[in-house]
Amino acid sequence: MPRTEPDTASVTERLRLRAPAKINLALHVTGRRADGYHLLDSLVVFTRFGDELEIGPAAADSFHVQGPLATGVPTDASNLVIKARDAIRQAQGVRGPLALRLTKNLPPASGIGGGSSDAAACLAGMAKGDLAEIGLRLGADLPMCLAAEPLRARGIGERIELLPGFPALSLVLANPGVEVPTSEIFRRLPSPDNAPLPGLPEGDVVEWLRGTRNDLQAPAIAYAPQIGECLDMLERSGADFARMSGSGATCFGVFADDDAAERAAERMRTEKGSWFVVATQSHASGTFRRRIEP
Numbered sequence: 001m002p003r004t005e006p007d008t009a010s011v012t013e014r015l016r017l018r019a020p021a022k023i024n025l026a027l028h029v030t031g032r033r034a035d036g037y038h039l040l041d042s043l044v045v046f047t048r049f050g051d052e053l054e055i056g057p058a059a060a061d062s063f064h065v066q067g068p069l070a071t072g073v074p075t076d077a078s079n080l081v082i083k084a085r086d087a088i089r090q091a092q093g094v095r096g097p098l099a100l101r102l103t104k105n106l107p108p109a110s111g112i113g114g115g116s117s118d119a120a121a122c123l124a125g126m127a128k129g130d131l132a133e134i135g136l137r138l139g140a141d142l143p144m145c146l147a148a149e150p151l152r153a154r155g156i157g158e159r160i161e162l163l164p165g166f167p168a169l170s171l172v173l174a175n176p177g178v179e180v181p182t183s184e185i186f187r188r189l190p191s192p193d194n195a196p197l198p199g200l201p202e203g204d205v206v207e208w209l210r211g212t213r214n215d216l217q218a219p220a221i222a223y224a225p226q227i228g229e230c231l232d233m234l235e236r237s238g239a240d241f242a243r244m245s246g247s248g249a250t251c252f253g254v255f256a257d258d259d260a261a262e263r264a265a266e267r268m269r270t271e272k273g274s275w276f277v278v279a280t281q282s283h284a285s286g287t288f289r290r291r292i293e294p
Contacts, residue, residue, distance in 0.1 A: 012057060015056065019114070021113065023046070026214065028194055029194050030192075030196050038186060039156065041153075043163075050106060050114075054099075055122065055125040063100045080116065081102060109180075109182075120135060120145035120146045148283070169254050170281055171281065172277065176226035176275050185219050209243070220244055230275070
């Protein structure tokens with residue numbers, strides 16, 4: 001089959017792009033492939049709070065990380081943003097050097113897809129069209145983060161079903177500052193073969209969540225008991241529902257409204273000053289806009 005050269009393109013203006021947190025409201029592990037990848041069935045939303053990526057033409061390539069949680073974030077080729085930039089260049093022939101500036105507001109490696117969301121912003125800013133296949137080569141979370149809408153993800157994360165009419169949720173995100181290695185949590189999973197999600201919610205989301213699970217939560221708490229403390233504090237602060245996201249250690253609480261979430265976040269920050277705690281809201285279906293207008 002003849003090789004088709006990619007259409008070339010270039011970034012001609014400075015873009016500011018949102019990279020929202022990814023929250024697994026429910027995460028069922030339903031199997032394991034022969035290559036070791038676990039099969040998931042997850043309901044996912046994305047928050048208004050997140051990182052921000054600036055992309056612009058430059059005289060030479062550069063990558064700078066700033067923001068309250070920039071410390072320790074790699075700026076070399078191991079960062080998913082750089083991997084995304086290079087993948088698009090190879091796949092679509094994007095021309096010209098770029099200046100990339102990442103503002104890091106989300107804790108890295110914490111179960112809320114920060115690095116994947118940053119890479120998704122880079123892919124979306126550099127190229128057009130269906131980027132899910134390119135994203136999947138970089139990580140299983142990338143197709144979800146490219147969509148950035150309420151969705152159900154199955155397989156290893158590549159089978160995406162958008163959920164029309166899903167409401168915004170008032171949330172508090174909290175992380176006790178403990179590192180939780182994803183591979184270790186999956187290793188501690190009692191069984192990879194568990195029941196999938198029930199029928200998707202048609203009414204009260206919190207009531208539906210009570211009939212679901214995060215199969216990684218118990219192994220993560222056994223590894224890092226601070227996660228259990230975080231969940232308890234969310235519940236004591238008035239959450240209607242609390243759960244860990246992904247493989248941890250970030251937890252979320254669903255609150256009755258934004259005011260209740262703000263009050264709870266302030267109370268938790270006062271009590272646990274070293275923790276990452278923020279009140280935010282998830283995007284309802286059809287409301288996410290990647291670009292931040294000047």
